[in-house]
Amino acid sequence: MSYNNVLSATNEGVTTITINRPSKLNALNSETIQELHTAFKKADEDKVTKVIIVTGSGEKAFVAGADISEFADFSVSEGGKLAAEGQAKLFDFVANLDTPVIAAVNGFALGGGLELAMAAHFRVASDNAKMGLPEVSLGVIPGYGGTQRLPQLVGKGRAMELIMTAGMIDANQALQYGLVNHVVAQENLLEFTGGIAAKIMRNSxxxxxxxxxxxxxxxxxxxxxxxxxxxxxxxxxxxxxxxxxxxxxxxxxxxxxxxx
Missing domain, CATH: 1.10.12 (Lyase 2-enoyl-coa Hydratase; Chain  A, domain 2)
Known part of the structure; x- marks a missing residue:
């Protein structure tokens, strides 16, 4: 299937889904969210696919956030609908897939990007990764599950601080917090994540x-x-x-x- 903003390739039981908007640092817009839903659904239904890896194109960003230009003028009801539909279509959908999903976090994972990584079943980060939920600096809060999944992963206090300060943490701090499972050199990210996928595929x-x-x-x-x-x-x-x-x-x- 052809996508405008997503690449999907299957090799030896692993489907790698790549968010491919490098000029926008792979920011999530409505079209990309729909394409990701379709790509994840197709991979989950594919009998050949045993593990899904999601990553971003280029070396700068996994996903640098949501595309703010799409919703800057939204009303209260439109904002609520945006969050509800996005959670159902992508973030909750990914979290509840039967096929294991690993996020290979390369570069910036901010806002909706970190929320997508947290929706995956676990995360591997490149050593140049930066993560955060900066939404309060825009006068809004995380709306794609960030206020729920971040405390589950790092604890309430650390989540409160990260969200309230709109700050970023680096890969090693994310590892210390338990937000990611491993940190590796960027050039080794997909190979290392593929190695974990191979171990998973030995099992039922x-x-x-x-x-x-x-x-x-x-x-x-x-x-x-x-x-x-x-x-x-x-x-x-x-x-x-x-x-x-x-x-x-x-x-x-x-x-x-x-x-x-």
């Missing part, structure tokens, strides 16, 4: 999807994560992957999972 896609659902349930209002874990654990017993995994273990061979 059915079990990985179940684990994502169970983990996410623990962060949702009205959901009991322990109950979700019990249900997902039990459901695993009805999969071909469980039969293959246990038989491979008992017979001292490597499993060949089919994702069924």
């Amino acid at each position: 896609p059915m079990a990985i999807a179940a684990a994502i659902r169970a983990i996410n349930a623990g962060f949702e209002d009205g959901e009991n994560g322990f109950d979700a874990e019990v249900m997902e654990f039990g459901n695993c017993f009805g999969t071909a992957d469980f039969q293959e995994g246990t038989q491979a273990f008992l017979n001292k061979r490597k499993p060949v999972f089919t994702g069924k």
Whole structure:
């Protein structure tokens, strides 16, 4: 499929989705959000794809924020609709995919860019990455899940400070905070992230999807994560992957999972 602002390529089970607006530092506009939704949906439904990596084109930015020119004149109702539709179409959509999503954060990840990275299941950063939620400097707050996901990842106090000061942190501080899992040299970012993807692909896609659902349930209002874990654990017993995994273990061979 052809996109204006997104590149998508699949190689050996990994689909890499690249936000490709380098002249705008890969800023998210409505067209890009829709294209990302389509690209993620297509990758998640593709039987060949086992892991999705999302990154930005060029060396300067993952995503430098939202395209402010699109909503500078919005009314209260239009602003609320923008946030609700964006969360449903992209950020919550990505967070709840069954296919693992890794954000390879190269350069600036600000505003909606950091919110997209936080919606991924985990993050790897280049050593030149800078992250922050600067929305209050524009008289608004993060609207794509930032006020919820940042405290979950770094704690309430640090999230409050980062959001209130509209400040940025570098990759090493993000690692210290637990916002990213790894920091690597920019030239090694995709290779390193691909190595993690390869480790993930050795395991059962059915079990990985179940684990994502169970983990996410623990962060949702009205959901009991322990109950979700019990249900997902039990459901695993009805999969071909469980039969293959246990038989491979008992017979001292490597499993060949089919994702069924």
